[in-house]
Amino acid sequence: DNSKINPALDETLADMKAGEKRMVIAPSEVAYGLSGFYARSIPGKKRFVIPPGTSLIYEIEVIEIK
Numbered sequence: 001d002n003s004k005i006n007p008a009l010d011e012t013l014a015d016m017k018a019g020e021k022r023m024v025i026a027p028s029e030v031a032y033g034l035s036g037f038y039a040r041s042i043p044g045k046k047r048f049v050i051p052p053g054t055s056l057i058y059e060i061e062v063i064e065i066k
Contacts, residue, residue, distance in 0.1 A: 006031045009058055016062045024058040031056045 005013075008026035016022065028034075036052035050056070 006056070008056075009060075012058075012060065013062075016060070018062050018065050021059070021061045024060060026056045026058065028053045028055050 006026060008024055008030040012022060012024045031054065032050050032052070034052045036048050036054065037050040038046040038048045041047065
């Protein structure tokens with residue numbers, strides 16, 4: 001899978017319809033896990049945007065599907 005988003009969000013978006021809203025709670029195991037997510041702006045250094053072990057909460061609204 002080449003998705004750039006985590007599995008919890010990917011799975012939720014797959015069956016949403018235009019105009020639908022959902023709240024998704026993604027435990028760290030299905031979000032970014034023990035690796036976290038970091039910006040690669042400084043070569044050789046990790047600047048975490050989402051620390052390892054963090055659960056995430058998303059509020060999603062699908063505006064349009066093309």
